Amino acid sequence: MFLVLEVPNYYDILEVNNHASQVEIKKSFRNLALKYHPDKNKNSEDSKHKFMQIIEAYEALSDEIARRDYDNKTNHGTHDYASTRPWIPSADFERIYSYSEIKRRYRDGSVGGGMWDISESASIGLWKATMVLFGGLGAVVILIMIFH
The missing domain is CATH 1.10.287.110 (DnaJ domain)
Incomplete structure (x- = not known):
């Protein structure tokens, strides 16, 4: 309604x-x-x-x-x-x-x-943190695939 x-x-x-x-x-x-x-x-x-x-x-x-x-x-x-x-x-x-x-x-x-x-610098900081997080997770997945 x-x-x-x-x-x-x-x-x-x-x-x-x-x-x-x-x-x-x-x-x-x-x-x-x-x-x-x-x-x-x-x-x-x-x-x-x-x-x-x-x-x-x-x-x-x-x-x-x-x-x-x-x-x-x-x-x-x-x-x-x-x-x-x-x-x-x-x-x-x-x-x-x-x-x-x-x-x-x-x-x-x-x-x-x-x-x-939010400010541009905060946006850039969030972007960098996201890239590090997902990059790190990607590396872990690759290592698991190699050693498994």
Whole structure:
């Protein structure tokens, strides 16, 4: 069974137009996240709600594939689309969205790509570890075949 959910206009939430670049989207997200973070607004329910909307919008628009999917589903003048469940944050809310963490990343400029992208050096490290692991397993298999 599908639920028809009213999808918010993520561009309006992030205060950007629908042709905004990734840089513009990220900049707006950072500014709005700092402005509406519950820790800065005495944990008011309004700020929590607005903050979650900002996060949802950023997760949808910061990833090119998710953005294209969103644009395709909402391009017909309405923002209704079929879904089996409502949006759920994809990360550890307290760790990723703590005010101090957002402020640190904003100050350092250390957020790159989509919100959950790992750095290129981490990707290379994972690739090397994978190659060593599978290379080592391959050597073990060959030795077993030779000596068996």
